[in-house]
Amino acid sequence: MVVADGDPRKGAALIDRYGCGACHTIPGITRAQGRVGPGLTGFRDQAYVAGVLPNRPGPLVDWLQSPPRHSPQTAMPDMGISEAQAEHIAAYLYTLEGR
Numbered sequence: 001m002v003v004a005d006g007d008p009r010k011g012a013a014l015i016d017r018y019g020c021g022a023c024h025t026i027p028g029i030t031r032a033q034g035r036v037g038p039g040l041t042g043f044r045d046q047a048y049v050a051g052v053l054p055n056r057p058g059p060l061v062d063w064l065q066s067p068p069r070h071s072p073q074t075a076m077p078d079m080g081i082s083e084a085q086a087e088h089i090a091a092y093l094y095t096l097e098g099r
């Protein structure tokens, strides 16, 4: 899946900066070995985002900007990520294949 304005290399840097790896294991991101949330290996082949949104670029960008808005009980916090930043992060997440 292609995120129109997303740059996966910027996304990888943002994932590192926001510390997503404290909660997620994410291939290609140094120190991203977290076990709080689901591992993101193969994320692009998954049907849903957190079981609540279809896994397409628009909904994924929405999720990254405010998880609790879409899933009130979720343990993933709103981290104040902008739409442009979320697009870069989504572009990186859609490079993640395999299982």
Ligand code: HEC
Binding pocket: 015, 018, 019, 020, 021, 022, 023, 024, 036, 037, 038, 040, 043, 046, 048, 049, 050, 051, 064, 071, 073, 074, 075, 076, 077, 079, 081, 089, 093
């Ligand atoms: C405090 C821990 C925490 C942090 C920090 C965090 N997440 Fe999450 N994340 C979670 C949890 C827990 C879930 C599962 C949410 C659910 O199912 O309600 C989740 C779900 C997700 C999902 C959906 C995964 C799936 O299998 O459907 C993605 C994608 C995601 N996070 C990406 C990120 C990114 C990118 C960042 C950094 C900007 C981040 N997360 C930061 C805890 C976290």
